[in-house]
Amino acid sequence: MQATSWQALQAVMRRDLMVVMRRRSDVLNPLLFVLMVVTLFPLAVGPGPDILGRIAAGVIWVAALLSALLGSERLFREDYLDGTLEQLTLQPQPLALLAFGKVAVHWLLSGLPLVILAPLCALLLKLPLEGWSALVATLLVGTPILSAVTAIGAALTVSLGRGGALLSLLLLPLFIPLLIFASGAVEAALVGTEAWPQVLLLAGLSLLTLLLSPFAVAAAIRVSVN
Amino acid sequence: MWRWLHPYAKPEVVYRLLGRWLPWVSIGAAAVLATGLVWGLAFAPADYQQGDSYRIIFVHVPTAMFSMSLYIAMAVAAFVGRVWQLKMADWALAAIAPIGIVFTFISLFTGAVWGKPMWGTWWEWDARLTSQLILFFLYIGVLALYHAFSDNRTGAKAAGILAMVGVINIPIIRYSVDWWNSLHQGATLTVFERPPMANSMLIPLLTCMLGFALLAGALVMQRMRNEILRQELRRPWVKMELQQGEQA
Numbered sequence: 001m002q003a004t005s006w007q008a009l010q011a012v013m014r015r016d017l018m019v020v021m022r023r024r025s026d027v028l029n030p031l032l033f034v035l036m037v038v039t040l041f042p043l044a045v046g047p048g049p050d051i052l053g054r055i056a057a058g059v060i061w062v063a064a065l066l067s068a069l070l071g072s073e074r075l076f077r078e079d080y081l082d083g084t085l086e087q088l089t090l091q092p093q094p095l096a097l098l099a100f101g102k103v104a105v106h107w108l109l110s111g112l113p114l115v116i117l118a119p120l121c122a123l124l125l126k127l128p129l130e131g132w133s134a135l136v137a138t139l140l141v142g143t144p145i146l147s148a149v150t151a152i153g154a155a156l157t158v159s160l161g162r163g164g165a166l167l168s169l170l171l172l173p174l175f176i177p178l179l180i181f182a183s184g185a186v187e188a189a190l191v192g193t194e195a196w197p198q199v200l201l202l203a204g205l206s207l208l209t210l211l212l213s214p215f216a217v218a219a220a221i222r223v224s225v226n
Numbered sequence: 227m228w229r230w231l232h233p234y235a236k237p238e239v240v241y242r243l244l245g246r247w248l249p250w251v252s253i254g255a256a257a258v259l260a261t262g263l264v265w266g267l268a269f270a271p272a273d274y275q276q277g278d279s280y281r282i283i284f285v286h287v288p289t290a291m292f293s294m295s296l297y298i299a300m301a302v303a304a305f306v307g308r309v310w311q312l313k314m315a316d317w318a319l320a321a322i323a324p325i326g327i328v329f330t331f332i333s334l335f336t337g338a339v340w341g342k343p344m345w346g347t348w349w350e351w352d353a354r355l356t357s358q359l360i361l362f363f364l365y366i367g368v369l370a371l372y373h374a375f376s377d378n379r380t381g382a383k384a385a386g387i388l389a390m391v392g393v394i395n396i397p398i399i400r401y402s403v404d405w406w407n408s409l410h411q412g413a414t415l416t417v418f419e420r421p422p423m424a425n426s427m428l429i430p431l432l433t434c435m436l437g438f439a440l441l442a443g444a445l446v447m448q449r450m451r452n453e454i455l456r457q458e459l460r461r462p463w464v465k466m467e468l469q470q471g472e473q474a
Contacts, residue, residue: 152391156371156384166374170388173363176356216391219308223383 008093012101019078020109026074027109030067031117037063038121049126056125057135057186058179063121064114064139065175068146069168071110075102075154076221085158086225095221096214103151103214111143127186134189134199138182141203148213149174155220181205235312238463241454244447252444259437266430273427282340284431288438290333293361294396296326296442300368301393304386316382317457319389321449323369325442330362357396364392378457 003011020026041059045051079085088098118139122132153171160166185198234240266284273280300322307315337355338348349355368385375381458464 149391152387156387157374159380160374166370169363169370170367173360173367174391176360212394216387220384220387223380223387226380 002092005093005097008091009097009101012088012098013105016102016105017108020074020105026071027113030071030110031113033070034060034063034067034114034117034121037066038124041125052126053128054190056122056127057131057190058183059125060118060121060135061138061142061179061182064143064146065172065179067114068110068143068150069164069171071106072150072154072167072171073164075106075151076158076224077154080158080224085221089222089225095218099151099155099217099221100210100214103147103210103217106151107144107147111139111147114143115139128190130192131186131190134186134195137195137199138185138202141199141206142178142182144206145178145202145209146175148209148217152213152216152220155217155224157224158221159224177205178202235314237314237454237458237461238467240314241451241467244451248444248447248451251440251447255437255440255444258433258440262430262433262435262437266427266434270427270430276344279340279343282336283427284434286333286336286340287431288435289329289336290358291435292438292442293326293330293333293358296322296329296446297361297365297389297396298393300326301389304389307382307386308390313379313382313457314454316379316386317453318446318450319368319382319386320372321446321453323365323372323385325445325449327362327365327369329438329442330358330365334358334362361396368392 038059041055042052045055076085079088089095091098115136118136119132122135127135149171153167153174156170157167181198181202185195185202188198189195234243263284267281270281272278300319303315303318303322306312307319334355337358341350342348368389371388372381372385375384455464
């Protein structure tokens with residue numbers, strides 16, 4: 001009996017969750033990395049609240065981008081090495097759907113914890129209270145973009161083995177609009193204007209990326225496993 | 227249409243076709259570019275505000291324009307290669323990318339040189355500069371990915387996917403940076419909004435544009451020929467072609 005697409009999606013997601021849950025350090029390390037980067041900045045630029053508060057949102061977002069790059073290997077590397085990825089391409093269900101499942105799990109375990117961690121980082125960097133909701137909102141709608149675009153890059157370079165530096169070259173230009181909107185939203189909140197237009201735009205961008213990126217990921221997987 | 231297009235999927239046909247066109251396009255590029263540049267740099271009147279330094283426009287604007295066009299051409303080639311599996315399109319991607327990088331770099335460099343006397347700074351984080359810089363990085367990423375794989379086919383396919391993803395990004399970059407800029411400051415950008423040009427400046431500029439377009443075409447064609455030779459090195463027709471070249 002053939003599984004429906006929905007069942008296949010569930011199976012992929014359940015499996016990925018289980019794999020990661022058995023090696024929790026993969027989830028924790030990128031978060032600790034973000035915390036470390038955030039800790040470095042007060043030491044580097046001085047602990048005065050006027051400087052820190054102004055750069056806080058940017059620092060947190062840049063840390064998020066870098067941690068996304070850091071955790072990107074996890075997405076497909078093991079699956080590629082043990083042949084799971086090849087099995088997925090052979091499934092009768094659309095590969096894009098299964099890729100979407102993987103992206104969703106990746107976000108659940110890297111993006112969502114980051115959103116939860118953000119208030120702590122904001123506290124450490126003395127972000128004024130007006131910016132908090134905007135920061136959390138941008139992270140909430142922006143991190144899915146991070147996961148989705150990272151997945152494209154990770155799928156493209158998975159067969160290379162030494163994709164790290166190349167991956168940052170491929171992905172960081174694609175992250176720039178995200179960074180600009182996100183920091184713009186927090187900046188708007190800080191100067192007392194509405195942050196929502198930018199957050200909503202980011203949300204739209206996020207939906208568009210989630211809609212289109214699975215197809216790019218699927219195409220990239222097919223290229224890589226050949 | 228396929229019956230008509232089909233022969234052009236063969237490397238040797240394209241190679242010879244490009245070989246026939248190349249001299250004409252090259253001569254055209256040299257002639258038009260020389261005319262345009264000499265006219266623009268030496269004979270066009272100086273600007274009443276910017277003096278002679280405005281003459282950078284004759285290099286800056288065409289290269290900036292065609293850096294974008296070349297990216298789109300590259301993405302179209304990637305799309306064709308992806309959909310119809312034409313290896314010729316994959317090679318076109320590799321032929322176009324380096325030219326695009328150079329054009330983007332020239333536009334950035336001349337922009338900086340122009341910016342120093344006009345704005346008082348080599349670099350300003352405003353809309354156009356930033357988007358052009360991102361374009362530069364995108365190009366480099368595509369080229370790096372193309373050469374990262376030991377298998378050429380895989381590299382071309384991977385780079386093609388990245389090029390297509392990047393082209394979706396181009397309008398987003400433009401608008402997002404505009405927004406970002408309007409939020410912070412928009413002072414430096416007004417330099418771009420010059421009054422409509424006088425014909426004595428406009429015509430040499432258009433000539434330069436045509437010249438640079440021909441130059442880009444000629445360079446891409448030459449690189450395409452090289453790429454075809456490199457990829458088909460083991461084929462008999464290449465051997466014959468090279469022998470004929472030696473005899474002639």
